[in-house]
Amino acid sequence: MNQLHERGADVQIPITGYAAAANAASDLVNTSPTVRATTGEALPDPDALAAFLAGHDLRLDAVAGGRSPSAEDLWEVHLLRREVRGILETETEEQAVAGAAVLTGRAALRPVLLRDGDDRWQWHVPTAAGAPLADELAAVAGIGLLGTVRALGHERFRPCAAPGCRGVFADVSRSGRRLYCMPDLCGNRLNVANHRARRQAGSEAR
Template sequence: METATGQWLEPVDGVRWWFDAGALALDFAWTGAVNGEHRETLYAPADLGAWLLERFPRADSSIGERELSDALMLRAAIVGLASGAIAGEQAAASDVDIVNLFAATPDIPPVLARGSRQAGAGAVRATQALSAIARDAVRIFAAEAGGRIRECAAEDCRYLYLDTSRSGNRRWCSMQRCGNRAKVRAHRSRTATRTA
């Protein structure tokens, strides 16, 4: 099941911007205060329900504290795996175990539209959505994809993302944010050098 990625983030500086981490699992990691760069967004079960509903249109909005607690545990494991991948460290066994546990639970079954029976077409439970997120984490932290997890090259940014570019040389969390700032700084530096 292919799920669109990306979401609006509001860092501690209060400037809201669109960030596409390139993977559902990494988008999920950015619902929390990763690296002190971003504000927590999952304060209550309803917050988790709204986030899931944006990605899984049939998501069941009746989410309780248990599902929120599970989601926060999965999110922390994904953040740990991503941070370890960036640092070139071996993944913590506890993070791997948590992701594997969630990935082993029943996922969202694929469904063809317009059938006469509705098997599998009901509401998506939070546990199924978390399983889909965990399976995406398994996919991106596998050996071949794990080498494409990057940290933004801007000195004042530590956003992590999956480099899905064809050439594998994406440098910025976003061209509209850090990439543009870097180009402006480089232009100013060249202009100052020429005038000096």
């Protein structure tokens, strides 16, 4: 399912797609060099930001028609990343909801009902025409985090379980048992470390 749908001069964010939006918000936070201590900044330039948006199927109005993100867009997204992290680290549901509502309000307008591909009515949140890229992305993150709290609970906002990792994420998995901010990276790293520890313990026991 597409996360955003262009409609006229604005963008429609489907509320039913909160999980994809929450994943985008989590992944945005974890592009930071604070999290990627060994590899560094994952959004070092506008091209990397464009690739991030494309990877999450975020067709924002600010970059419609083949326009590329600017250096100012990148700087604003870096600032947004800190705000999203702060919400994922909130201590209470009330704090999380208040913070996510602020993000949503940066570009989003009142909810509307639109028909989907199966001719069913679905809630969408449109963004204001001409909104900056970071504000549109903030609206996406806000909807994702609000949806997570509403459907799954604030306890789904978690720190990464990998030792030494400073990543955080919203767990929107069906089982609710996700442990790592970047499962392919942090999970594999921990498995390798545990394997080496077992081999070393086995060698010392001989």
